[in-house]
Amino acid sequence: MSATKNIPRVHKFFHQFEGITTLRDDKYISEWNEYTDKLTKTPNDPNLWCQRALVCLKEGYPEIALIDAKRVLLLCDEIKDNIELQKISYKGRYYYAEALRALGLPGMSASEYEILKDLSETFNKTKKEKFQILALKLRQLSNIRIQVSPDGTAEPKNELLLKEISIRWGFTSPIILSYVDCGWFRFNGQYPWDKRPNERISATILRELQKQLDNASNKKLKVVLRKLPPDSVKESKMTIHLGVESIKDFTTHEIILEEDPFIAGHNHFSNRCEYCTLELVEKPGHPRCSVKYPCHNSRCKELFCNKKCYKLAMKLYHKRLCGKSIDTIIRSAQRVRPGWNHIFILVLKLFALAKERDINPLDIKEIKHLSRQHANSYYEGHLPWDSEYEIIYFEILKLAEISLYDLQYDFWVFITLMAILGVNVFSGEGNIRDTHGIFPLTSLFNHSCNPLVIHMNATERYFRKDLTQQFMELRQKYQQIDCNRFRFTTIALQNVMKGQEIFTCYIDTIDDKQQRQSKILYTYGFICHCDKCEADPQCHFSLPGAICWNLHYYTDNDESFLSQFKCLNLE
Ligand SMILES: C[S@@+](CC[C@H](N)C(=O)[O-])C[C@H]1O[C@@H](n2cnc3c(N)ncnc32)[C@H](O)[C@@H]1O
Structure with a gap:
């Protein structure tokens, strides 16, 4: 530099x-x-x-x-x-x-x-x-x-x-x-008083994760600890990471993991199910949309695709948020980065859920293990600060009926949660900014530009022409069993040997090396050293000269x- x-x-x-x-x-x-x-x-x-x-x-x-x-x-x-x-x-x-x-x-x-x-x-x-x-x-x-x-x-x-x-x-x-009206603050994913990053790689958490992986992968996958090369995660002290290994051999196109989102959210630009984000229409007959199922509370504007989604949302977070307007959050989020409401909507839901359970949102057991390594390497250990964060945080507390003086929901928790979500949410149906979900197990896969597996779901987000047949079968199967429409399925792209680490690709594989590396660094905060990048004579992406x-x-x-x-x- x-x-x-x-x-x-x-x-x-x-x-x-x-x-x-x-x-x-x-x-x-x-x-x-x-x-x-x-x-x-x-x-x-x-x-x-x-x-x-x-x-x-x-x-x-x-x-x-x-x-x-x-x-x-x-x-x-x-x-x-x-x-x-x-x-x-x-x-x-x-x-x-x-x-x-x-x-x-x-x-x-x-x-x-x-x-x-x-x-x-x-x-x-x-x-x-x-x-x-x-x-x-x-x-x-x-x-x-x-x-x-x-x-x-x-x-x-x-x-x-x-x-x-x-x-x-x-x-x-x-x-x-x-950005306009933006500042910067230093953040490496962890405040000094927060000891959770060490707990996330503890034997107890690993045991718990393995149990869940056994269920979702039919005992095909194993969670493992990985030491990342320090130069790939420059600004972070957290070099021990989680990853996934195969327990047995897989054949090409074999399904190795199926997972429904723990929490999903949409941008509220169109009518979508508040729980699974499926697009909604007024009348039946659309092959891939569902008819609106309004919230039982006539004062609540949220819509669902069916009673099942409504009940699941109620059980997790909706009871607390029912009938309340999220307009202030949407307005502020639009100023921060037009089109990107989802992170704040997800944080709101997680705060509401944590309040229901009377715990710190970072202790929600389903997401406690998620990685905090994020985009800050790109900004030399800083993240952009926007004045709207203050307004959005206050509004989230108000909507979730949390006191501003309750330390379980302190501001550093909000900042940490946003960083966690930054590298752990997956886009779903619609435009890239429309729908997002948290998939705690799928999030365990590390990245390679030459991946062994790919995600598929019943939507077209992860559609690949060479996998049309698999995609159509999957869509049909999911419609028949009426499962969560945002279900993620991970399938093998080639034969995989027992004991191999399973990599997925976080970005578009058709980009050239520098584009891929810059996207990865910008969003996920690490420099990719996968086989494909190392074999490519194009130079490594270098950080901007000055900030x-x-x-x-x-x-x-x-x-x-x-x-x-x-x-x-x-x-
Ligand atoms: C979705 S998580 C993957 C699981 C993560 N390793 C963990 O410990 O939970 C994404 C984060 O993992 C790390 N990561 C994934 N693939 C990597 C790679 N090839 N090299 C370095 N870090 C990687 C980065 O910190 C990234 O932000």
């Missing part, structure tokens, strides 16, 4: 808070644990949330600080005429502003600092002046901030700007800029950055 001499890369990654560089050296984690313990006993204490927000800022978790600070503001707002609470509330706002700044949302941060500079005695004159200067700088920065359109296509203005930056700072390969993380960091210590930036011809 080519970094420039002019810009020390490391400087870009760290945020300064009151002279403290947030190095993530776990110095403050014991304090975080202490406050969290106390908060389980007194969840409505704004002072404790305020202290925890500060600790998160110091340790370098602004995304967690942001929500803690928001809790402070909400709790203090309830009792307006208490001077002590007012002071805590001002501090909360300060941490909120600082968290927004660290996340790379200068405009929103400026608004908070503008409010703060006019606030009372809690802050001395020097501090208020500091707020005023900061507000001004952040506002300026927000006005000149680089933005790219949400789908990543560079507009002519951005093209020009990128060229300027490349020349000025000597970058030789492409630069990634954030402009939260550009405003430069202003902290580098006044010249802002002026340089301003001189760039944006018109």
